[in-house]
Amino acid sequence: MANPFTLGVASGEPMPDGVVLWTRLAVDPLSADPARPGGMAQRAVEVRWQLAEDDRFTQGLRQGVVQAQPAWAHSVHVRVAGLKPGADYFYRFRAGDELSPAGRTRTSDDPAAARPVRFAIANCQRFEHGFYTAYRHLADERPDVVFHVGDYIYESRQAATVVRPLGPVPGEITKLHEYRLRHARYKTDADLQAAHAAAPWVTTWDDHEVADNYRGRGDGSAAFLRRRAAAYQAYYEHQPLRVRPRDGNLQMYRRRTYGLVADFMVLDARQHRDAGTMLGAAQEEWLMSRLLTSPVRWRVLVQPLFFARRFVPGPAPNLRPDSWDGHQAERARILAANAPGLVVFSGDVHNFWAGELKADFLDPASATVGVEFVGSSISSRPPQTDGPAVLAANPHLTFFDDRRGYMSCVASPEELRVAFRAVDFVDRKGSPVRTIAEFLTEGSGLTSENASSK
Ligand SMILES: [Fe+2]
Known part of the structure; x- marks a missing residue:
């Protein structure tokens, strides 16, 4: 062999x-x-x-x-x-x-331990859009654990302009052998392999592991459910997960706890979605009960989608319906739990953002009930975003940057530190990495250190 x-x-x-x-x-x-x-x-x-x-x-x-x-x-x-x-x-x-x-x-740490936890968060790694240099730098940091918050692969047909080709089967994928081949193509990358070999990973998915912007059971057709089952199986086959898919479903929401310091609640924002809810009743009940009872210092939501309100002004002003802005009542229920030490990590939008979570996003004077850090993409191209205009329209958002990269974090009993780590380019190999902003929270609001917003 x-x-x-x-x-x-x-x-x-x-x-x-x-x-x-x-x-x-x-x-x-x-x-x-x-x-x-x-x-x-x-x-x-x-x-x-x-x-x-x-x-x-x-x-x-x-x-x-x-x-x-x-x-x-x-x-x-x-x-x-x-x-x-x-x-x-x-x-x-x-x-x-x-x-x-x-x-x-x-x-992970002993349940009674209070030592700091070093973790990294990554997302959105469209293969043909660029090299995974960010992962090479992440691997060098050897964190305790790496979280991935979705778009591990893209099911879409190959982009019109490519930095590197997808190879065989460059079209949109729908069948098991095609999902397997797409995952395999991504996994052949040496930098991605290095990041996996450097630390244990805990992953959740967004939409592109299956189909663009899909919700739950899609249109309910047998064809869609076959496609979703194929995608879920291939996902399992390429990740170090504890549980297997069963009957076309895969249990993804779960908790990973590090001593008395951090309770990482990893959410599934796709599989249980329907017209009314992002998480589905069972997952929301599980999340709420843990938010209310966790004895741990930091209650950390690890999930794909922009959590804070983000109103985008311009010729077609909008709130993104696929994100939490499309599920405002559910978001309000989570924030109303008033969980101490609430931190949300997100991805999806292919830029870096940071901000505070407000009891009422439309009232800047309302209580700050948590903080959010949105990681940029590893390689996926960003959309055209007028960052300064979005920041101005959403006073609770305080930072924007449109470089590619990941987040490097330390949680301790005293504080949480989050560094936004960016590469200069992904269209060729060898970019250096730099910390473009560093944030500090002790649980009430956000302080930025060395931030250099563009
Ligand atoms: Fe993405």
């Missing part, structure tokens, strides 16, 4: 005592043959995994054997338990004579 580790390795879903290890065997990752995804024959392949406390695999070695099944595109999801909290580990795989690169992962 040729080297099957062409898509890299990953880990995710950190708990105080365990993580999930991931890889997918693909000897020919861009094979467009639906009968041989990744160029693999339709039979199971034995994969050995190893995890240790050091990168030479000598301390505390654990290992096991799993079968990579063709029904799951030869992906492997190993749930390792019995680990120490707040500890680094290293892992790798072997199939036949081939050894994978090693990854570094980390368990």
Whole structure:
């Protein structure tokens, strides 16, 4: 067998005592043959995994054997338990004579711990729009955990102008083998592989993992539900998730807690949507009860869509209906919980924004009930946005920048720090990264340090 580790390795879903290890065997990752995804024959392949406390695999070695099944595109999801909290580990795989690169992962903190948590947040990585240099810099930071808030792939047909081509099947994708191929194309990127190998990831999705601006069950047709099930399956096959899709659904909303410091509530803003709600009743009930009862310092919503009101003035003034501005009553219920230490992280709009969450967005004098940080895209092109005009029309929004990048954060019992990290260009490799703004909150409002708004 040729080297099957062409898509890299990953880990995710950190708990105080365990993580999930991931890889997918693909000897020919861009094979467009639906009968041989990744160029693999339709039979199971034995994969050995190893995890240790050091990168030479000598301390505390654990290992096991799993079968990579063709029904799951030869992906492997190993749930390792019995680990120490707040500890680094290293892992790798072997199939036949081939050894994978090693990854570094980390368990979450002991429930009683109060140590600071270092985390990064990324989103929106349209492959043909640019290089993933931002991920190379993110990998160098080796955070405790990386969150991804959606548009991990784009299902759309290849853009008219490309920095690098999608390769085979450049059209809009709708079938399982096409979603697999699109994920594989993205995963062949060495910088993305480096970011996965540097830290455990916790991901949620937005719309483009399935279809542009889709909601829940779409039009309810069998064709759409087949398409969604195919997209969800391919998503699972390419992420280090703890749970598998079942009957065309995939449980995504969940909580990842770091000691007494940060409760990350990862939301699913797509699967349970309908005309009336963004989250659906069950997810909203789960979220509200945790917001009200969490004993943890920072209650952090990790989700794809701009949360604060964002009125865009101009010839066609508007509020974006696909975002939380299209679900104002639901947003008001979340804010009315008055959860202490409320922080929202978002993506979707392909620029950086920061602002305060208000009890009443139309009354600047009303109480500040939280803060929001919107991360720019890793590579996806930004829309034309008159940032200064939008800031002027929304006094609770305080920062805008239209460079590509990610967010690098530290949460401690005293404060939360968020750095906006931007690259200068994505149309070729090798951009440096710089901190373009840094924000500090102690839980009531937002202070910016070294901010250089354009
Ligand atoms: Fe996007």
